[in-house]
Amino acid sequence: MLLQIVQNITLITALAAIYSIFPQLSYKRNPRFILANGLIFGLVAIIAMSMPYVAEKGLIYDGRSIVAALAGIFAAPVSALLAALIAAVFRAFAIGGTGTIPGILTILEATGIGVLMHYWNDKHKITLGFSSLLFFGLVIHLLMLAAQLTLPNERWRTVIPAIAPAVLTLYPVGLALTGTLFVQNKKHIEEHFQLKESESRYRSIFENHHTIMLISDPDTGSIFDANPAAIEFYGWSKSQMLHMNQSDLRASSPESFYDSPATGSNTGEALNVLHRLRSGEIREVAVFSGPIEYAGRTLTFSIVQDTTEQRKAERLVRQLNQTLEQKVKDRTQELEQANKELKAFAYSVSHDLRAPLRAIEGFSSLLRENVAGHLDGTSLHYLDRIVYNSEKMGTLIDALLRLSRVTSQPIVFTNIDLSVIARETISELQQTEPERHVDVFVQDGLTAHADAALIRILLSNLLGNAWKFTSKAKSASIRFEASHSNTAERVFVVSDNGVGFDMAYADKLFSPFQRLHTETEFPGTGIGLSLVQRIIIRHGGKIWAKASPAHGAQFFFKLGDGNEQVNI
Amino acid sequence: MNKSTSEPSAILLVEDNPDDEELTIAALKNSGITNRVVVARDGREALDFLFRQGIFALRDITTEPRLVLLDLKLPTISGMEVLMALRAHNETRFLPVVVLTTSNQEEDILGSYKLGANSFIRKPVGFAKFSEAIKQLGRYWLLLNELPAQTSSACPA
Numbered sequence: 060m061l062l063q064i065v066q067n068i069t070l071i072t073a074l075a076a077i078y079s080i081f082p083q084l085s086y087k088r089n090p091r092f093i094l095a096n097g098l099i100f101g102l103v104a105i106i107a108m109s110m111p112y113v114a115e116k117g118l119i120y121d122g123r124s125i126v127a128a129l130a131g132i133f134a135a136p137v138s139a140l141l142a143a144l145i146a147a148v149f150r151a152f153a154i155g156g157t158g159t160i161p162g163i164l165t166i167l168e169a170t171g172i173g174v175l176m177h178y179w180n181d182k183h184k185i186t187l188g189f190s191s192l193l194f195f196g197l198v199i200h201l202l203m204l205a206a207q208l209t210l211p212n213e214r215w216r217t218v219i220p221a222i223a224p225a226v227l228t229l230y231p232v233g234l235a236l237t238g239t240l241f242v243q244n245k246k247h248i249e250e251h252f253q254l255k256e257s258e259s260r261y262r263s264i265f266e267n268h269h270t271i272m273l274i275s276d277p278d279t280g281s282i283f284d285a286n287p288a289a290i291e292f293y294g295w296s297k298s299q300m301l302h303m304n305q306s307d308l309r310a311s312s313p314e315s316f317y318d319s320p321a322t323g324s325n326t327g328e329a330l331n332v333l334h335r336l337r338s339g340e341i342r343e344v345a346v347f348s349g350p351i352e353y354a355g356r357t358l359t360f361s362i363v364q365d366t367t368e369q370r371k372a373e374r375l376v377r378q379l380n381q382t383l384e385q386k387v388k389d390r391t392q393e394l395e396q397a398n399k400e401l402k403a404f405a406y407s408v409s410h411d412l413r414a415p416l417r418a419i420e421g422f423s424s425l426l427r428e429n430v431a432g433h434l435d436g437t438s439l440h441y442l443d444r445i446v447y448n449s450e451k452m453g454t455l456i457d458a459l460l461r462l463s464r465v466t467s468q469p470i471v472f473t474n475i476d477l478s479v480i481a482r483e484t485i486s487e488l489q490q491t492e493p494e495r496h497v498d499v500f501v502q503d504g505l506t507a508h509a510d511a512a513l514i515r516i517l518l519s520n521l522l523g524n525a526w527k528f529t530s531k532a533k534s535a536s537i538r539f540e541a542s543h544s545n546t547a548e549r550v551f552v553v554s555d556n557g558v559g560f561d562m563a564y565a566d567k568l569f570s571p572f573q574r575l576h577t578e579t580e581f582p583g584t585g586i587g588l589s590l591v592q593r594i595i596i597r598h599g600g601k602i603w604a605k606a607s608p609a610h611g612a613q614f615f616f617k618l619g620d621g622n623e624q625v626n627i
Numbered sequence: 628m629n630k631s632t633s634e635p636s637a638i639l640l641v642e643d644n645p646d647d648e649e650l651t652i653a654a655l656k657n658s659g660i661t662n663r664v665v666v667a668r669d670g671r672e673a674l675d676f677l678f679r680q681g682i683f684a685l686r687d688i689t690t691e692p693r694l695v696l697l698d699l700k701l702p703t704i705s706g707m708e709v710l711m712a713l714r715a716h717n718e719t720r721f722l723p724v725v726v727l728t729t730s731n732q733e734e735d736i737l738g739s740y741k742l743g744a745n746s747f748i749r750k751p752v753g754f755a756k757f758s759e760a761i762k763q764l765g766r767y768w769l770l771l772n773e774l775p776a777q778t779s780s781a782c783p784a
Contacts, residue, residue, distance in 0.1 A: 406732055410700055413729045417752050418646035424754035425653055446753070453752030 063112040067122030068233035070107055071129070072240065093134075097141025100130035104146035104166070108154065112222075117156015118210075120222055124169040124203050125234045128195070131173015132180070132187070133241050139177075143170040157214070161206035168202045186246070192238040196231030203230075271363040273305065274353060280305040283358055292365065294337030305361070310335035334363070343367045398467065405463040412456055420449035455572075458586035461516075462571060465593050470510045477505040477514060477551065481539045484519045488526045497529060502540040505551065507618050513594045520587040521553040521614055527581055528557030528612065547620035556611040568604055591616075635691035637663040638769075641673040641709060642698045650754065651696065651727070651761065658762030662769060665690050670704025673697075674712055677719055694768045695724045697744075699735055707738055714743040721775055723768050 104126040111119035123146055130139040143166050150162045176195055180187060204223060207215040265272055265284075271292050274284040285293075285300040293300065293308065310333040329345035336342060343366050351360035423445040431439065481501045489495070507514070522537065529535035534556075541551045560568075560575045567573040569592040572585040591614075595602045599619025606612035638655070642648045648666055655664060667673035675681035677692070695713075699706035706726065713719040725746040726739045736747050748764060751757050 406730070409732060410728075410730045413750075413752060414644055414647065417729065417750060417754075417757070418644075418650065420752050421646070421650040421653070421754040421757065425650075450753050 063110060063121075065229070066110060067107050068125070068229065068237070070103065070110075071122050071125050071233065071237050073103075093138050094141070096130075096134040096138035097145070100126060100134060100138060100142030101145025101149075104130075104142060105149045105153075108146070108150060114218060114221065115157075117154070118158035118214075118218070119154065119162070120226070122230070122233065123150075123162075124165050124199055125196075125230060125237065127166050127169035128173040128176075128199050128234055129237060129241060131170045132176045132238065133245065136174050136177060139170050139174055143167060157211060160209045161203075164206040164209065165203045168206065169199045172199050172202070187238060187242050189235050189239050192242075193231050193235040196234035196238075197227065199234070200226045200230045271365070273361045273363065274351065275305050275359050275361065277350070277357065277359040283353065289363065292336070292363070293334070308334045310341045329364070331366070343370045401463065402467060405460055405467075408456060409460050413453060416449050416453055416456070420446055420453075423449065455584055455586075458584040459571075462586055462590055462593065465513065465516065465590050465597070468512075470513065470597055472508050473511055474506060474508055475511045475514060477507055477518065477541075478503050478539075480511075480515055481505075481518050481522060484515070484522045485526075485537070487519075488523060492526075495530070495535070497526065498534065498536040500536075500538045500540070505539070505541050507549075508620075509598055509618050510594075513597065517591050517594045517616075518553075520591050524587060524614075525553055525555035525557065525612075527583070528559070528576075529555045530557075530581075532557055548617065551616050551618070552613055554611060554613040559606040559608050559610050559612045561608050562606060565604060565606075569602070635693045636769075637665050637690045637692045639665050639667060639673065639676060639692040639695045641667045641670070641695065641701065641706065643668050643701050644698075647698070647750070650757065654754070654758040654761040655765065657758045658765055660761070660765040660769065662693070662765075663690065665692065669702045670706065670709045673701075673709050674704065677713055677722075678716065692722065693774075695722060696727045697724050699726060699728045699730060699739070707742060710739065710742040710744060723772065723774070725764055725768065 104123045107122040107126055108119065111121035113119050127139070127143055127146065130142040134142070146166045147163045150166065151159055154162070172195060176187075203226060204219055207218050207222075210218060265286050268286070269288050270286075271289040272286045273282055273289055275282045281304050282300055282302075285297060290297055290300060295303065329347050331343065331345050333341050334344045345364040345366045346361050347364070348359050348361045350357050352358075423442055427439065427442045427446070434442075478501050485497075485499050485501070489497075518539075522539065525537045529537065536556045538552070538554045542549055558576070558581075564575050567575070569588050571589040573589075574583060574585040576583070592602055595616050595618070600617040601619075602614065602616040604612060604614050638660075640648065640651055642651065648668075652664055655662075665676065667676050671681075672683075673695075676683045676686065676690075677695075679686060697706050697709060701709070704712075706728070710724060710726075713722060713724070720743075723745045724743070725748060726735075726744045727748050727750060728735065729750050731749045739747050745768075746764065748760055751760065
């Protein structure tokens with residue numbers, strides 16, 4: 060009896076051997092293999108049942124429970140059920156007899172528990188050990204003993220004691236041993252397939268990717284492998300490439316920094332070199348290299364990037380930048396030249412234009428003195444007009460010069476108090492016309508970051524205008540104030556209750572020599588507000604006005620943040 | 628007007644524009660300034676006169692200047708160069724020099740003072756104003772202002 064059981068277990072071990080010979084049987088999960096698996100397990104179960112321990116005719120004991128359990132645990136559930144079906148049919152119809160029912164029950168319970176273990180194992184992803192297999196073996200075979208209770212005529216009373224010692228020792232141990240073998244086998248097979256799969260994945264990347272890839276010897280530089288992208292790029296056939304060295308790809312470069320070790324560095328940094336194609340064409344490439352394990356050796360894996368177009372574009376950009384810089388330089392020079400000429404022009408106007416004017420005026424005055432007694436009123440009037448207009452022209456020339464100076468003189472930002480400057484300006488105006496009474500309000504503490512000299516010109520023009528245009532008002536009033544926030548957005552206002560102007564002409568206000576009043580009404584050069592505007596622009600600020608005829612004027616201005624100086 | 632005939636009393640007018648020369652002389656006359664006026668028409672002439680060289684090597688002692696009215700824009704040697712030369716010379720280093728010019732450019736004003744000008748006056752366009760300016764400067768520099776004895780070229784420094 061013992062011999063037959065041992066024989067049975069040996070048979071089962073052979074099953075494990077079959078599995079290790081055909082590894083895909085246990086690994087692949089397609090219908091063909093599931094079917095094959097079911098048939099193999101079923102067949103082994105039949106073989107096991109063909110050489111049993113025969114208790115009596117129709118009552119046999121063998122390793123089918125072990126086979127069914129193994130099928131449940133290790134094969135796909137469908138395979139296990141197929142194997143169980145085959146074994147059960149064989150047991151029922153080929154053998155038959157009194158033991159048929161417990162025999163079939165044994166097959167079913169072993170398969171069922173095996174399948175349960177299979178799911179449990181799948182879910183928890185643990186490797187089945189010897190002890191857990193032994194435990195399940197015990198459960199399965201206790202149930203096998205229980206199945207004997209279905210034997211007719213209380214045969215179990217004699218059968219169970221007879222088979223129990225072997226069934227509860229040899230069978231579970233046999234299951235555990237064989238199962239462990241299966242587990243080990245399966246593990247190896249899985250590892251093997253994973254390795255193969257990952258290898259084929261990388262091979263596929265190497266073969267199919269459009270990036271140029273080379274594998275070469277780090278010491279000699281000889282090429283071990285080249286992918287189709289490399290073959291297409293270089294134009295050599297694969298067999299030609301495998302007989303080449305990486306240094307054969309190099310084109311000697313006039314730029315010495317391109318020359319570096321033939322196989323490149325393994326630092327992961329790009330090596331910029333020139334490669335010569337089979338056609339003789341030379342391309343600029345970036346070679347990225349790294350070590351790779353290959354057939355037990357450390358080789359150099361290189362990715363070659365064709366950077367010819369990119370470099371060409373870079374050079375173009377650099378060239379454009381240089382051209383641009385040169386252009387800026389040229390323009391700056393032109394501008395500087397123009398400024399210099401403007402300055403020279405201003406100087407010339409100041410000096411040379413005034414000289415003849417002084418002569419006209421001076422000699423007219425002298426003439427008037429000499430001949431005053433001999434001339435009629437009209438002639439004297441003419442002489443007066445010559446003198447008056449010469450002086451007027453002198454004033455205009457001076458105004459023009461001031462305008463050019465406001466534009467060209469360098470601007471110096473300091474913290475200044477506009478209130479103080481405004482009061483000083485008002486008191487100067489008062490001194491020119493001591494008889495006038497003007498109601499003046501200047502808000503205290505109007506500070507700003509600005510050019511002191513320019514702001515003085517600005518306020519002297521704005522307040523001077525207010526003073527001038529209120530000269531005919533009954534009770535003249537001038538105000539200088541500002542919004543409260545002390546920022547670049549702060550708005551200053553100079554307002555008066557003078558003659559004002561029609562807003563229809565507002566766009567002409569700041570143009571040089573534009574006047575909205577006649578010379579006899581209010582004298583002036585027409586330069587004041589264009590000076591003011593230039594000063595505001597140079598500070599990065601803004602100026603605008605509100606007025607209506609006979610209802611006074613308001614001039615609003617902002618000074619900017621004092622950081623950006625504007626050249627005009 | 629002269630305190631004594633032995634003291635320098637002439638006015639050296641350095642002016643290249645004949646109209647300006649005439650107007651300045653007329654203004655001096657209008658202001659009642661009777662001092663002798665010597666005119667140099669460029670910087671070269673001015674220096675020759677001051678240092679008694681060239682055509683002025685043998686000039687009259689009565690032409691010794693007490694005041695120089697100096698235009699800046701001159702042919703050959705400029706007004707600034709004249710100023711520099713006479714301030715560098717021992718005999719003329721304290722000689723009052725009033726820059727009288729049409730320019731009021733900052734660099735001209737600053738440059739003149741840096742080189743030792745005593746005064747800077749911009750010729751106004753109006754003759755009346757010009758006459759007034761000449762009158763005031765004549766009074767101040769010829770009558771009011773005191774000079775050290777060394778200024779005289781008669782006393783070698």
